[in-house]
Amino acid sequence: xxxxTFLLIFTAEMADKTQLMIMxxxxxxxLREVILGMICGVLLISALSVLTGDLIGxxxxxxxxxxxxxxxxxxxxxxxxxxxxxxxxxxxxxHIPTLAIAFTFLIAELGDKTQLATVAFAADHxxxxxxxxxxxxxxxxxxxxxGIFAGKLLLxxxxxxxVKVVSSFIFFGFGSLNIFEVFGADTLIIWIYSTVLISxxxxxxxxxxxIQ
Numbered sequence: 270x271x272x273x274t275f276l277l278i279f280t281a282e283m284a285d286k287t288q289l290m291i292m293x294x295x296x297x298x299x300l301r302e303v304i305l306g307m308i309c310g311v312l313l314i315s316a317l318s319v320l321t322g323d324l325i326g327x328x329x330x331x332x333x334x335x336x337x338x339x340x341x342x343x344x345x346x347x348x349x350x351x352x353x354x355x356x357x358x359x360x361x362x363x364h365i366p367t368l369a370i371a372f373t374f375l376i377a378e379l380g381d382k383t384q385l386a387t388v389a390f391a392a393d394h395x396x397x398x399x400x401x402x403x404x405x406x407x408x409x410x411x412x413x414x415x416g417i418f419a420g421k422l423l424l425x426x427x428x429x430x431x432v433k434v435v436s437s438f439i440f441f442g443f444g445s446l447n448i449f450e451v452f453g454a455d456t457l458i459i460w461i462y463s464t465v466l467i468s469x470x471x472x473x474x475x476x477x478x479x480i481q
Contacts, residue, residue, distance in 0.1 A: 304414070389406075
């Protein structure tokens with residue numbers, strides 16, 4: 270059961286938005302903070318999925334979860350455009366980044382296909398909750414470790430400014446998709462929204478470097 274769950278969740282998580290999000294976070298935080306935060310988030314979402322996953326949709330509307338995730342993605346994307354300062358690097362040595370990453374991972378996974386798959390497995394195998402929890406947790410951790418180290422290797426060979434812009438637009442993309450899934454949008458609205466978002470990002474990007 271553990272192996273079965275592991276293979277299912279590992280396969281489903283590959284190239285998933287959460288894996289890409291964790292990959293881009295390696296540009297913002299220290300590697301150990303990203304790994305620890307990811308593991309904490311994995312354990313939380315797996316426990317929620319196994320124990321109370323069938324109640325999540327009732328207690329917390331999926332639309333609200335998606336909007337919270339969208340806000341987090343958009344804020345991360347914007348803040349990521351700000352150039353890092355020496356004093357900022359020291360401030361990241363505290364445990365707050367780890368908690369922030371864990372919370373972000375948790376919100377991003379709620380309602381995701383891997384979370385729903387874990388819920389379904391737990392419902393079908395009520396007597397094997399521990400095995401489903403371990404399999405789902407190990408599958409998520411393995412897939413996201415691959416994303417973290419692949420991201421670290423890839424980002425180390427690219428100019429820092431390019432990395433910041435690309436990773437920020439990945440965050441913007443995920444946040445925007447969540448908003449459109451909740452409210453819907455026609456082509457004109459998407460174009461207007463994208464133009465405003467890109468303009469704000471460009472203004473913030475250029476002003477932050479001018480102030481520095």
